[in-house]
Amino acid sequence: MDKNSIWAIVLSTLVIVGSYFLLPKFFGNKKANTTEQNSVEIVAEDSANNGQSGQTEVLTETMFDEETSALISEVEAAEEENSVPAVEQKITINTGVAEIIFTTKGGDIVSYKLIGHNDKDTNDFVQLSDSISETNRTCALAIGGAESKIINEIFNYEKIDAYTILFKKTFSIKDSSGNAHSYTIGKKYSFKPNEYMFKLDVMIHGADAAGLNYNGTAYTLRTSPQIGPHYNQKQSRYEYRQFLAYNGKKVKKVNLANNLVKQYDKEFLWGGIASKYFMELVLPTDYSVLGVPTYSAKVEQNDYANAQAMFERKAYFGTDVSDSYYLYFGPREENSLKVYNTAEKNAWGFSGYKITEALSTSGWLSWLETILKWCLEMLHKVIPNWGICIIILTIILKIIMFPLSKKQSMSSLKMQQLQPKIQAIQKKYAGDQQKLQQETSKLYQEAGYNPASGCLPMLFQFLVIFAMYNLFNNYFEFRGAMFIPKWIPDLSEGDVVYTFKKTIPIIGGVFGNTFRVLPIIYVASQILSGKISQSMNPPGGQNEKTMKFMMYGMPFMFFFIFYNAPSGLLLYWLTSNILQLGQQAIINKMMAKKRAEVGIEKTPNVPKNLPPKAKAKQKK
Numbered sequence: 001m002d003k004n005s006i007w008a009i010v011l012s013t014l015v016i017v018g019s020y021f022l023l024p025k026f027f028g029n030k031k032a033n034t035t036e037q038n039s040v041e042i043v044a045e046d047s048a049n050n051g052q053s054g055q056t057e058v059l060t061e062t063m064f065d066e067e068t069s070a071l072i073s074e075v076e077a078a079e080e081e082n083s084v085p086a087v088e089q090k091i092t093i094n095t096g097v098a099e100i101i102f103t104t105k106g107g108d109i110v111s112y113k114l115i116g117h118n119d120k121d122t123n124d125f126v127q128l129s130d131s132i133s134e135t136n137r138t139c140a141l142a143i144g145g146a147e148s149k150i151i152n153e154i155f156n157y158e159k160i161d162a163y164t165i166l167f168k169k170t171f172s173i174k175d176s177s178g179n180a181h182s183y184t185i186g187k188k189y190s191f192k193p194n195e196y197m198f199k200l201d202v203m204i205h206g207a208d209a210a211g212l213n214y215n216g217t218a219y220t221l222r223t224s225p226q227i228g229p230h231y232n233q234k235q236s237r238y239e240y241r242q243f244l245a246y247n248g249k250k251v252k253k254v255n256l257a258n259n260l261v262k263q264y265d266k267e268f269l270w271g272g273i274a275s276k277y278f279m280e281l282v283l284p285t286d287y288s289v290l291g292v293p294t295y296s297a298k299v300e301q302n303d304y305a306n307a308q309a310m311f312e313r314k315a316y317f318g319t320d321v322s323d324s325y326y327l328y329f330g331p332r333e334e335n336s337l338k339v340y341n342t343a344e345k346n347a348w349g350f351s352g353y354k355i356t357e358a359l360s361t362s363g364w365l366s367w368l369e370t371i372l373k374w375c376l377e378m379l380h381k382v383i384p385n386w387g388i389c390i391i392i393l394t395i396i397l398k399i400i401m402f403p404l405s406k407k408q409s410m411s412s413l414k415m416q417q418l419q420p421k422i423q424a425i426q427k428k429y430a431g432d433q434q435k436l437q438q439e440t441s442k443l444y445q446e447a448g449y450n451p452a453s454g455c456l457p458m459l460f461q462f463l464v465i466f467a468m469y470n471l472f473n474n475y476f477e478f479r480g481a482m483f484i485p486k487w488i489p490d491l492s493e494g495d496v497v498y499t500f501k502k503t504i505p506i507i508g509g510v511f512g513n514t515f516r517v518l519p520i521i522y523v524a525s526q527i528l529s530g531k532i533s534q535s536m537n538p539p540g541g542q543n544e545k546t547m548k549f550m551m552y553g554m555p556f557m558f559f560f561i562f563y564n565a566p567s568g569l570l571l572y573w574l575t576s577n578i579l580q581l582g583q584q585a586i587i588n589k590m591m592a593k594k595r596a597e598v599g600i601e602k603t604p605n606v607p608k609n610l611p612p613k614a615k616a617k618q619k620k
Contacts, residue, residue, distance in 0.1 A: 040143045040214055041174040044153045086154050091165060096194040098329065099125070107155040107167025107187040109138035112224070112329055114278070118480060119229035120490075128278060128329050131226035131306045138224040139200060139327075141187070143173060144214035146294040146310040150222070155187070163191040175210065182207035192347040196330030197340060199348070202313075203322045213315035217291060221313070221325065223273050223280045225306040238473060238565055241307030243295040244281070244358050245271040251357040256297035256307050263292045270353055273309045274332055276360065277479050277492070281328040282311055283353055289314050289323060326350060333476035334359060360474040368467040373475070380477075386491055387483025390472065390568055394575040397468070401461055402583055408458055409587045413594055414449050472569040483567065487517075491568035494518070518570045519563045525577035526555035532584045 090110070091102045101111035112129035119126045129138040140150035155167040167187045172180045186203035202221070204212065212218035231239045243254040245268040252266065264271070271293050272281035284290055291312040313323060326348070330336055334356060343351040361369055372393070379389040421443055429436040444451065472478070478491035488495045500513040530552075562570060 040148060042143060042151065042153070043172045043180075044169060088154060089157075091157065091159060093163060093165065093189075093191060095163065095191045095198075097196055098128075100189075100191070102157075102165060102167075102189070103137070104155050104157055104167065106137060106140050106151045106153065107157065107169075108140045108150075109224075112138060114330060117278075117331065121230055126278060127228035128280060129224045130228040130230070131224075133225070136222070136225040136306070136308070138222070139187075139189075140222045141185070141202065142220045142222070143212065143218075144220065145217045145312055146220050146296075148214075148220060151185075163193065165189050173212075176214065179210075181210045183212075195347050196336055197326055197328045197346065197348055197350060200325045200327060201322065202325070204320065206319045209318050211315065211317035211319075211321075213317070216315050218313045218315050218321070221282065221311045223282065223309045225308050227273060227275050227278055227280060227307065236564065238569075239276050241297060242274045243271070243307075243309060244274055244279070245293065246354065246357050248354075253360075254295070256295065258297060261294065261296040263294050265292050268293065270355065271309055271311070272328075272358070273307050274358065274360075276474055277332055277476055278330065279328070279332045279358060280309075281355060281358060282309065283326040283328070283355070284311075285324040285326070289316075328355060331476060332359065361470065365463060365467045365470075368463060369471050372464075372467055372471050376471070376475075385483065386478055386481040386568070387488065387571060390491075390571050391575050394468075394572055395579060397464060398576065398579040398583065401464065404460060405583055406587055406590070409591055410594065411449075413591055414447070415451075418443065418447055418449060468572060469569065472572050473566055475568070478566065478568045481568075483571070488567045488571075491571070492566050494564050495567045495570075512564065516563060518567055518574065519559050519565075522562060522570055522574050522577065523555045523559045525574060525581070526558065527552060529577050529580050529584065530555070532581060532588065 089104045091104075093100045093102070094115075097115055099111070099113045099115060100109060102108065103110045109129050110132050111127065113125040113127055115125055117126040118124075132138070134152070135149065137150065142148040142150045151169075151171075153169055153171070155169040157168070158166045160166055165188070168184065170182065170184045172182055174180050184205045186201070186205075188201040188203070190199040190201070192198070200221075202219070204218075206212075227241065241256045243252075243256060243264065245252045245264050245266065247267050248269050252264065252268075254262075254264075267287075269287050270281055270283040272279055273295070274280075291314050294310045294312070295308065296310070297307045328337075328340070337356045337359065339345040340348075340350050340353070340355050343349040375396070376386075376389055376393055379392055380386060383389055383392070422440060425436060425439045425443065429439060481491045482489050483491055487497065494514065494516050495518045496514055497517050498515040500515070502513065562573070
């Protein structure tokens with residue numbers, strides 16, 4: 001390898017490594033205006049039954065239908081018959097698939113653990129209600145817009161049954177003119193056994209018909225401040241936090257950058273926040289009452305960013321309002337989601353919202369991903385090891401695509417055979433573009449050659465590779481799936497050969513403290529594959545440096561990119577490379593035989609302006 005090629009590889013590597021450190025500093029930490037404000041003054045009106053002065057407001061039922069009237073009665077009963085001291089209490093509900101802990105402070109959720117889904121970093125279940133603080137909790141309400149502070153007062157509560165809990169509090173709230181109005185706010189959570197979906201009813205009764213209107217917003221409902229499990233943004237580059245919104249036709253997905261606060265100004269049926277494997281969706285029964293949702297991501301500490309969706313309820317006038325929301329807190333996985341597309345398959349009788357659109361798919365290639373996923377699952381029924389299934393599926397795909405690879409190579413050979421005639425036509429009709437195209441097309445027809453024949457196989461292979469990449473990078477079943485004990489214990493994470501006690505300075509920000517061997521094997525297979533592919537067509541002239549960089553430089557760049565990639569994804573790439581080596585060796589032999597038949601020399605074209613010694617070197 002010449003000196004210039006070595007310098008190109010070294011400089012490219014420095015650029016890749018530098019980007020891991022410099023880009024977040026210059027582009028990732030632009031401070032957004034996320035400081036919470038609260039121009040709404042809220043004062044709790046303490047009720048007599050917990051030793052405090054004041055009268056509890058009586059809830060009117062005149063503006064509600066029969067079902068909502070029953071809810072309002074429950075709110076009233078909760079305060080009158082089930083008073084609690086004005087100190088914070090915690091209440092737990094277990095549905096079989098989740099353990100939920102509530103606080104009487106705001107009537108919010110402070111813990112939501114998914115039973116059966118383990119987080120190896122905490123040796124506990126995955127926590128969907130993460131990064132909880134005094135100023136930010138799950139399902140918290142704020143009077144006014146998304147920038148307002150959450151309600152932090154102690155609510156009374158009643159645990160109606162094993163799966164239902166009701167919170168209630170009466171407040172005095174000042175409007176924008178400074179006039180105080182009395183409101184009773186109720187929050188009722190309803191769960192079903194073994195269901196990831198639950199229901200939240202927000203009920204507000206005003207002592208007068210003033211309603212709630214703060215710059216067009218009545219209140220704001222929040223998802224969790226963060227979805228677990230915990231991850232380091234610098235090292236876990238294949239993990240992410242994503243905002244979702246669905247309008248009935250297509251889903252909008254926005255990966256959240258650090259310190260980003262933005263409004264989604266389109267209509268939507270549901271929205272929420274998702275990670276690669278888990279998500280929280282908010283599905284209002286009447287989406288017309290909601291304004292545009294706001295989503296945010298803020299780095300709080302130790303590179304751990306919160307990622308939250310906030311839904312603003314439009315302002316209203318009158319005494320009473322009751323809003324119902326269905327919420328899905330659970331795996332971002334097809335089997336768990338599809339039951340809510342059909343009413344008969346879930347305890348809520350819920351349907352019509354197509355929440356399977358929240359899955360992480362390849363977009364318009366999702367049909368291809370579905371086929372590949374089905375093949376993978378069929379293999380797993382026979383061989384209960386996802387790693388072996390990945391290898392077998394990759395082998396099957398390579399066998400299927402071998403004719404396409406062969407056709408692509410033979411097409412390039414045919415093009416080389418026609419080159420002398422094409423050059424003659426180009427020289428003859430250099431000044432007549434139309435005639436040049438006609439004669440070139442005529443030559444292709446006479447030779448039975450289609451210029452697109454080499455591109456179409458490549459395009460199909462690219463589509464398959466793209467779908468496979470998305471499938472292996474996001475497939476929920478790979479989470480926690482072991483391939484080889486102690487080496488690849490989890491296909492959703494990188495392989496582990498040795499874990500250092502301390503993070504290595506400088507490079508630790510890229511690699512962490514884990515030594516992995518899969519990326520090294522992958523780079524070696526890439527270099528070897530490049531050598532075999534170019535053995536039949538060695539480059540000449542100025543292209544030689546470019547091809548050497550592609551052969552040696554690109555694999556090293558991929559090494560940095562793929563070092564912390566999920567081992568399931570790398571296992572696919574590695575298997576594909578190894579099989580490609582064998583396929584390319586076979587194709588090279590076939591092409592050598594074909595070259596001999598048609599009289600095409602293997603020696604590359606040598607530029608005429610090179611000195612004699614350089615020409616001799618190129619021919620060798």
